[in-house]
Amino acid sequence: MATSRDNKSISQFKSALIGGGARPNLFEVELTTLPTGISWNSENFRFMCKAAALPAQNIAAIDIPFRGRIFKVAGDRTIDTWTVTIINDESFELRNAMEQWTEVIAKLDNNLGATSPDAYMTNAKVFQLGRGSQKASTNSDGSSNAVLKEYEFIDIFPTSVSEIALSYDTGDTIEEFDVEFQVQSLNLNNGAATPNG
Numbered sequence: 001m002a003t004s005r006d007n008k009s010i011s012q013f014k015s016a017l018i019g020g021g022a023r024p025n026l027f028e029v030e031l032t033t034l035p036t037g038i039s040w041n042s043e044n045f046r047f048m049c050k051a052a053a054l055p056a057q058n059i060a061a062i063d064i065p066f067r068g069r070i071f072k073v074a075g076d077r078t079i080d081t082w083t084v085t086i087i088n089d090e091s092f093e094l095r096n097a098m099e100q101w102t103e104v105i106a107k108l109d110n111n112l113g114a115t116s117p118d119a120y121m122t123n124a125k126v127f128q129l130g131r132g133s134q135k136a137s138t139n140s141d142g143s144s145n146a147v148l149k150e151y152e153f154i155d156i157f158p159t160s161v162s163e164i165a166l167s168y169d170t171g172d173t174i175e176e177f178d179v180e181f182q183v184q185s186l187n188l189n190n191g192a193a194t195p196n197g
Helices: 010-016 042-048 093-105
Strands: 027-030 049-051 057-066 069-077 082-087 122-129 149-159 175-184 187-190
Touching: 027 042, 027 149, 042 082, 042 093, 057 175, 093 149, 093 175
Parallel strands: none
Antiparallel strands: 027 122, 049 082, 057 069, 082 175, 122 149, 149 175, 149 187
C-alpha cells in the first residue's frame, strides 16, 4: 500500500496540459444533406449552429446472480440523443428545413410519411477545433483551425424541433431553437481535416 505520492507543481501541470486545453467554443457542425426535396443551406448552418455536444455513449451492465452475489457483464452500447441549437435569422431558412424534415417523416394531417430509413436519415459531423493551424500550436501562423477530434453521426433523424418563445417583454436577444436527433452509430476520427481551411 502506498504511503505517499509525489507532489506536483504548476510547471508540471502546464507541461501536461497539451495545447493549453481544448476549448468548448471552438467547434463546427457539418450537416451537408437533408432528405430529397428539402431546401438546405449547409454552409449557412455551419455558422448558425451555435451549440452542439460531443456524444454521450453508454454501455449497460447485465447483472447475473450467482450464489447470493451479482456478477456484472457488459451489455449493449448505446448513444444518447444529440441536440443542436440553431440561431434563427429572418429568412427562417434553417427552421423551415427542420420542420419540413419532420413532415417527411410524419405528416400532421394524416400521419403518412417516409417508411424507408434511407428516405429520412442522413449523416452529420462535429469537428472539435484547436486554436492553431496545427495541434498544440506554438504560434498563430496559418489561416485554418486544426481538427482535434471528429465525430460522424450515422443515420440521424430529428425527433424534436423546439418552440421559439415570443414575448413583448423580450429584448436584446436573437431567436434560437433546439433540434434533437436520434443517432444510430458513430465514426470516430482523431483529427485529419480542416473544415474551414
